[in-house]
Amino acid sequence: MSENEEHSTGGVYSVKGKEFTRDSRYIETRIMAEPRAGTDDYPVEPGRYRLVAAYACPWANRSIIVRDVLGLQDVISLGTPGPTHDSDSWTFDLDPDGLDPVLGIHRLKEAYERRFPGYPRGITVPAMVEVETGQVVTNDFAQITEDLFFQWKAHHRPDAPDLWPAELRPEMRDVMRRIYTEVNNGVYRCGFAGSQEAYDAAYDRLWTAMDWLEERLASRRYLMGDAITEADIRLFTTLVRFDPVYHGHFKCNRQKLTELPNLWGYARDLFQTPGFGNNVDFDQIKQHYYVVHTDLNPLSIVPKGPDLSGWGTPHGRG
Template sequence: MSEREEHSKGGVYSVKGQEFSRDSRYIETRIVAEPRDGTDDYPVVPNRYRLIAAYACPWANRAIIVRELLGLEDVISMGNPGPTHDADSWTFDLDPGGVDPVLGIGKLKEAYEKRFPGYPRGITVPAMVDETTGEVVTNNFPQITEDLYFEWQQYHKEGAPNLWPGELREEMEEVMQRVYTEVNNGVYRCGFAGSQEAYDAAYDRLWTAMDWLEERLATRRYLMGDQITEADVRLFTTLVRFDAVYHGHFKTNRNKLTEMPNLWGYARDLYQTPGFGNNVKFDQIKDHYYIVHTDLNPLGIVPKGPDLSGWDTPHGRG
């Protein structure tokens, strides 16, 4: 079996056991308040960088949410590729002429290639692009949101949430690691399993974690207690896609999210919080998964269901 790359997420199928394995090699450059000697660090400068993030992509959706939660809209511009793309790159299908109005490019690949000619890996979102050069700075999605909090604090809005509380950092790192490996990536492990054995193992791992989350959220409003943290952002972008695409398209179908009282209430609580639900576009999410993943859905038919109207119903977790 040859390795196949899913360019929108940087994942590959490994040969061993036909199990989905994500390529986690990202551009390590950072944007920091005080660039370190001997590094490729870029300096924090307002109105210099453009966040390229597709609403369809859960990894990019994190950055979109954090940017708004922290009030960075006026110092970091944003461009949004369309939900579908070719095997080569994310594209700016939603913009007039199919061109990003600030960067003047039709494919995000152009920003990658400008800095790294012949860039060898998938063209992924989110990506931070230097508007002054048109070159990609980084696509390291977990580092991007962490740096938006710690390195851009001078530009945070008044009352911005503390997404990385120091007293909870150690436990939060453990929770986020489990959420990433077992849930964020776990749904992909189910969806892109290359054998029944690999799928069965992935399914069991996912639902062990989902049951753990259901139990954890029975005694606290958010993952880390009574305040929203980065951990909640990271879990939310998977939960909000669960019934819409993962349950059917990725075969994660033991339960719907709506059938898990604590997780469903928690997800609605976040969805109804400014910065979260207003940055969810279900039509783009469904178009992306059902049209781009031709190996899973060869005809590209996008289902009309499920009914997603329940996201605005009272959550009862206040």
Template sequence: MSDDSSQMNSYVAKGEAFDRDTNYIEDRILADPDSQWPVEPGRYRLIAARACPWANRTIIVRRLLGLEDVISIGMPGPTHDARSWTFDLDPGGVDPVLGIERLQQAFFARFPDYPRGITVPAMVDIASGAVVTNDFPQITEDFSSQWKQYHRAGAPDLWPEESRDEMEKVMRLIYTEINNGVYRCGFAGSQEAYEAAFDRLFTALDTIEERLSHSRYLMGGSITEADVRLFTTLVRFDPVYFGHFKCNRQTLRDFENLWGYARDLYQTPGFGDTVDFTQIKQHYYIVHVDVNPTQVVPKGPDLSGWLSPHGREKLGGSPFGEGTAPGPVRAGEEVPEEHTAAAWL
């Protein structure tokens, strides 16, 4: 089962624990001119809905590394029907580059009988209109490694070699227990499955809370891919996961270090300026009809705290290490101010 897929009408299997379908299209875009999918500026389009945490990762990394000029982006709306994500935010409901109304068309252009969920993020070959890959963890890793020659000057090193082994261990914990852990709670089909998932989630959050008590970022004094992967869950925690997914032992604001850390990242260029709180709430509360059958979207919570001082500077470090912050958000890719934390000030 895939949460952000075409399977809109059924996420919860009664009596069962949630089991994510992790079978993705594993093709890679490589810095090898002889590969099936070689790195080429302008050849591929990233399809990434702002509402989806897995897609949000790719939007952040693309911006941090300065890949906007070489990888274009298409953004479906926050909701989808039983078939796939749709481009309802674009004029005429059509992606202006690919010329399609729904992401499903790109998957079918590659695999006419594609049997799995139509997920974002997805990299699409513009000329053929065919999906190349929807393997979300590999996509961001390859943005760092395979597209290196096109990184902006001052781009951060999100995969530092000296801490890679430790970082991959941390990211496994984050994925299995936190990124996927909130879904395990929300889509639990029995009381027993829910309570087990709840305990696993908060055990992991407590572990990360302690780690962040003495380290500004997960791997030390500057941001890495691990921080990107944790942030997209944390930024959705109070608006969605606390209530909608019943992850309600405490809010994110009740964690001293996680809350300070999350605000530190939100206020860092490349993170908060990719977050659309309105789309996030619309997606979860409207699409997950078996969890929220009324499809009523809550007005709260108050988001103004995301812009309050975080005090994490006392731990030292610099978000971009020896690099620099990305420049202003590319024209046309801005999050509407009324969809941001600033709207609550």
């Protein structure tokens, strides 16, 4: 990605001399249990859709985790592009012959083009694709996971967690909004800053939020109390990438995650919870960032470290 070029597969802008800005325009079509009249809503229907989501991407990783913890594996199939891609599209490098075995496509762009010929924006993951038509339905990552909880509830496993407790939703939305702007997107604001001034401001904003989270988690096991919610999933996918990628590659290097006792214990607690750590692939994560971001890492050399064995150690937060 050059200094003045849109990163088409990631939906981000990095312009020399300016603050990083994310292109947050997504396909807003919904998959609804009861499609609304006069809209282009699609109906909830087991087997009708395929979630295309790369393990390497934090925005996609959260949809993989939500699908898993809610028990939707047999209801919505999963297609996983490889960790690297070109400037045009995510590709199915991990599948035989580079072909998604269900959709029969080599490039995710094909699903976008089937519904929107000449689609003008980034080919992003996660994306929900209708299997029969091969057309993308939506790539609105935040709405996808929310709808997996609310719209697909009839298909959740019997003991699925309540990721959106009714009494906590107002505060939870505030917490998630701050996590998105200051942490999930904040690390990118550091990594793709277009000037020293933009980087310095982004760094300070990120660490103000990290300090807030460290303090918040001193008095509660999870972000909203004693049970896991979607807020935790949204934070986790950034935390699990922090030391392998964001600390060095994005220059978010005041401290490592392992040096923040509450956040590090909390992250390990989640990692060791079914649905979380089993959906993390550190090799793919590192390959994605260090190989794709040639503006930040021109030689695409992937570091061997850091030592990630600590993720399996006791977290002490039970």
